[in-house]
Amino acid sequence: MSNIKLYLLFFKTYLKVKSEYRFSFFMDLFSQFSTFAITYLSIWILFGRFKDINGWNFYEVVFLYNINLFSYGLAGLFFFNPLRFLEEMIHSGEFDCLMHKPMSVFMHLICRRFNQSYLGYLILGIIVFRFCMDKLNIIWTVANVIWFIIVMAGAFLIQASIIIISGTTGFWLTRSASVTETIVHRFRSFITYPVSIYNTFVQILLTFVIPYAFVNYYPGIYFLDREDSSLFSPYFQYLTPVVGIVLMILAMGFWRIGMNRYQSTGS
Amino acid sequence: MSIIKVENLTKQFKRTKRKKGFFGAIKTLFSNEYEIKTAVHDVSFSVEKGEIVGYIGPNGAGKSTTIKTLVGILVPTSGNAEVKGIIPYQSRIENARNIGVVFGQRTQLWWDIPVVDSINLMRHMYKIQDALFEENMKIFSQVLGIDEFINTPVRQLSLGQRMRADLCVSLLHSPDILYLDEPTIGLDVVVKENIRNFIKKINKEMGTTIVLTTHDMDDIEMLCHRLIVIDKGHLMYDGDMGSLKAKYGSNERLTIITEKSDVDLKGLLALGVSEFKYNGIKADIQYETDKINAMGILEWMMQRCRVKDFSIHQVNIEEVIRKMYRELDERSKMMK
Numbered sequence: 001m002s003n004i005k006l007y008l009l010f011f012k013t014y015l016k017v018k019s020e021y022r023f024s025f026f027m028d029l030f031s032q033f034s035t036f037a038i039t040y041l042s043i044w045i046l047f048g049r050f051k052d053i054n055g056w057n058f059y060e061v062v063f064l065y066n067i068n069l070f071s072y073g074l075a076g077l078f079f080f081n082p083l084r085f086l087e088e089m090i091h092s093g094e095f096d097c098l099m100h101k102p103m104s105v106f107m108h109l110i111c112r113r114f115n116q117s118y119l120g121y122l123i124l125g126i127i128v129f130r131f132c133m134d135k136l137n138i139i140w141t142v143a144n145v146i147w148f149i150i151v152m153a154g155a156f157l158i159q160a161s162i163i164i165i166s167g168t169t170g171f172w173l174t175r176s177a178s179v180t181e182t183i184v185h186r187f188r189s190f191i192t193y194p195v196s197i198y199n200t201f202v203q204i205l206l207t208f209v210i211p212y213a214f215v216n217y218y219p220g221i222y223f224l225d226r227e228d229s230s231l232f233s234p235y236f237q238y239l240t241p242v243v244g245i246v247l248m249i250l251a252m253g254f255w256r257i258g259m260n261r262y263q264s265t266g267s
Numbered sequence: 268m269s270i271i272k273v274e275n276l277t278k279q280f281k282r283t284k285r286k287k288g289f290f291g292a293i294k295t296l297f298s299n300e301y302e303i304k305t306a307v308h309d310v311s312f313s314v315e316k317g318e319i320v321g322y323i324g325p326n327g328a329g330k331s332t333t334i335k336t337l338v339g340i341l342v343p344t345s346g347n348a349e350v351k352g353i354i355p356y357q358s359r360i361e362n363a364r365n366i367g368v369v370f371g372q373r374t375q376l377w378w379d380i381p382v383v384d385s386i387n388l389m390r391h392m393y394k395i396q397d398a399l400f401e402e403n404m405k406i407f408s409q410v411l412g413i414d415e416f417i418n419t420p421v422r423q424l425s426l427g428q429r430m431r432a433d434l435c436v437s438l439l440h441s442p443d444i445l446y447l448d449e450p451t452i453g454l455d456v457v458v459k460e461n462i463r464n465f466i467k468k469i470n471k472e473m474g475t476t477i478v479l480t481t482h483d484m485d486d487i488e489m490l491c492h493r494l495i496v497i498d499k500g501h502l503m504y505d506g507d508m509g510s511l512k513a514k515y516g517s518n519e520r521l522t523i524i525t526e527k528s529d530v531d532l533k534g535l536l537a538l539g540v541s542e543f544k545y546n547g548i549k550a551d552i553q554y555e556t557d558k559i560n561a562m563g564i565l566e567w568m569m570q571r572c573r574v575k576d577f578s579i580h581q582v583n584i585e586e587v588i589r590k591m592y593r594e595l596d597e598r599s600k601m602m603k
Contacts, residue, residue, distance in 0.1 A: 006391055009388060013384045014380060016384075092373060097373055099340045100338045102360045103392055178289060263342045263356065265281070
């Protein structure tokens, strides 16, 4: 609990400091904002030529992408920078400085670095979500709203776990940053579009190996009422929170193994 | 009661042979090729409360490995370590409350944010009481001059300022023990002096036990009551400075400038001179103080030629250590 309080204090301090440089703060937000605005634009251009992709219309694809972007933005805000630079911190010895403090090393790591530009993703996600909500046939009953929040939490856990797992390889690999970049950026770009458009191999990969499909595709089936599009099992549309929790437990276990290795090898 | 106890500490590293490149990295992950390196071999020592101990040795001697074990970063292969009754690698967090650590070449401060905010975060991390916090900050701003740069982000600090800030945050919670890993590396003379004075003051006024590793011989000479020398993982010497000097440092050096002459200095060797160099004008003479003194040599020279000038160089700890390292090296070569 005191860790969380400390994190909030760090968060506040960091934002205070960053916002003192107002221009660069907003430029950071804006640059991230525009990068992903371009992705929306490319989806829009694509739909200018094709009416639908594998039966999914423009707004549905944007809805899927939105869940991806929002959950990624939230996970990245906390986890991307610390884990992406873990390898570097180990090599520079900065990691040792986390270990002589009376605090969980993982929490301390998360407290060390922060990337405010991910706030741009969140803002963009909210704006676009508001804009496409009316075009979708989702009836927002109380139950649906609650389920949507749970799904978002699950999606956040999946995104966070994958960042943590790929970053934690830094305990073994000297170039883990490229692993993180490859998985988190390249693999995740698959779920910009509905997973059903890919061949079986990619579907298996995104469902069972790096389960990004549970971030947006499977829950999307439920919200957009597209049971006809389910892959493997119709139950998968409800599994996002479970996958998130299981993956986070795995990620924490993997972190533990990495830490044990570090404590016995010191490198 | 010893505050630090190290018993038969051994640390071996099992290293996979690394391969280069992305695919090499993946291969490394699955490879079974190991090499075992013993960083620390059967080292035992203890430190009493309030001591300042210099833990020294050449690069790769095992200094950092020992410190890291005491801090709780590394788990020893065998043997054990105890700090204030706590086993650091089993209760890392509990141990962390009793210690302060400064690694000279890296910072524990938050890179992007001003020093004052880093201090504030540490204050909460250690849950430091207001009274203690204010008292300590008063001392630190007086002695370390923290106020000058307290609102500057860490990344904009000079190395000296950063070191002062690092010392400040590692002592905020009034730890019993302070580990300093090369605290004066890369600093200019004035800042070095400043930091040494601060370390002395902390030791004297707060009773903080200090273990420091360094390559700077002035650090040792000015700070340490006691030296522990380690080389290739083996403990080589543990004792006070005086006995180390007596054991390895009975040498002195005398430089004499003469008018041009062709005196053969070989005659000096019989009197206790161990080495000499003479080019007809400048003579560099090393001798053992228990056999002959500078006056004896000067008299000998003055009988044979006109001496214009001379100077005596006291042994300093640097030469003592260098000599010790050299002897260690020769001994290990002979063993082979």
